Amino acid sequence: MEFRILIYSRDAQLFLLLQHVLATEGFVVSLAGGANDILKLVFNDRVRAVVIDGSATRLDLYPFRAKHPHVSFILLLNQPVPPRGFGSAMADADLVLTRPFDPSLLIQFLRRLRVEAVVTKRGTRSAETPLRFADLEMNSTTVKVRRNGHEVPLTALQFRLLRHLLKDPEVVQSRDALIAACWSREAEVEPRTVDIHMGHIRRALKKYGPDLIRTVRSHGYALAAEASPDNHPLT
Amino acid sequence: MEFRILIYSRDAQLFLLLQHVLATEGFVVSLAGGANDILKLVFNDRVRAVVIDGSATRLDLYPFRAKHPHVSFILLLNQPVPPRGFGSAMADADLVLTRPFDPSLLIQFLRRLRVEAVVTKRGTRSAETPLRFADLEMNSTTVKVRRNGHEVPLTALQFRLLRHLLKDPEVVQSRDALIAACWSREAEVEPRTVDIHMGHIRRALKKYGPDLIRTVRSHGYALAAEASPDNHPLT
DNA sequence: TTCGCAAGTTTGTTGCAACAAAATTGCGAC
């Protein structure tokens, strides 16, 4: 996931100024034309934070938050007392700024986000950025994977595959699901190709500990702390 | 004389954003509470430019212009067609921007102004703490980089690039992010061009120690203490 | 029923050609 920031506002001047400010800090900024843009980009995993100008519209963050815990939402309110309907949005936002707000606060927040982890209203949460499972740790910001302190070199594709597994470690991902999640939309890849890359990841990880990749016959792959043999009685 | 810019606006949000943007560029910014402030500060000979938000009030620039030819006036208009009464102000302004305006235009203008005024330049900037990483040290005030005590000669662009990496040393910066942060806003540069400059920086730094630039394939660049344990991912 | 085993499935691994990305060089513009 790249570190893109989406701004949703009807105030063109605000957007231009914010864009300038954020670009100066090295953030990649996009303007959301409407709620659909937010949906599309967030679902494509292209966005790390969304700035919502309170004057833009009402928007229920809840559905986003549930599916994308690693995306931060920043709310810009026009008045100290939020209008009706924003109650829930406020409760769900990670940062609420009341206009006029000091851009430094926004930048401070985003820089912290970039370096550390997902920041929420309740403080720093290690939900996404260091992704963990057993003795494995993946940091998407520094693009590093380490196991037991050893850095594990992975290619970009291997990184994406492992990240997808790490998001829901116990869930078995079908080959098609992995292809959909880790390859570009137009790519046409044989399901068996997934096997090959899982093999590479498996080998890379096994260098520093027991196998973490669980093959679920005729279903797909998942992570497993111990390569536990299926405890199904036979026949 | 410091390069002070006065902003005259009733829009607190605009002021805060502009202040931030301009402060980032090294300008000193003040808010004018009213026309009197303009008078006072301009008469004190501390102000080199005045930004007047068209929504603030009508203001006849003529008396100012006559007495203070060295002060530039920038007018921000809300509509392409100025309301009555602004005719003369427009004619007298040094720069007129219609909202929504691109902050780059304002900066461009002010920069030029500053360059012209550089005759009396004095390096009285506040001392920032130098940026460090491993055996590398960057002093933004003196604009010098040294590694292991050796001074590393860098061009301005190389300096900006390295500085941006140093701000968050472990974080991988995409080429687009580096372009956004280190090139002027209007510059259009190919992402590949970043490679070339990273190569130059890399070479310059390697003169006094091991490689510090970490290339993260298909992501971007970062700094790394141990360049890479020549582990190649297995394919 | 349980066991052995052959036939059929599914998964693991390897080598390599094709491709993609990054490093480097050289040149023209300023």
Added chain:
DNA sequence: GTCGCAATTTTGTTGCAACAAACTTGCGAA
């Protein structure tokens, strides 16, 4: 001297065919 970019070289990555290994299933014999 600095910069951007096109062109070239170098390096790294990916997909797939081919084969090996592991696992399942079906079925006959004990």
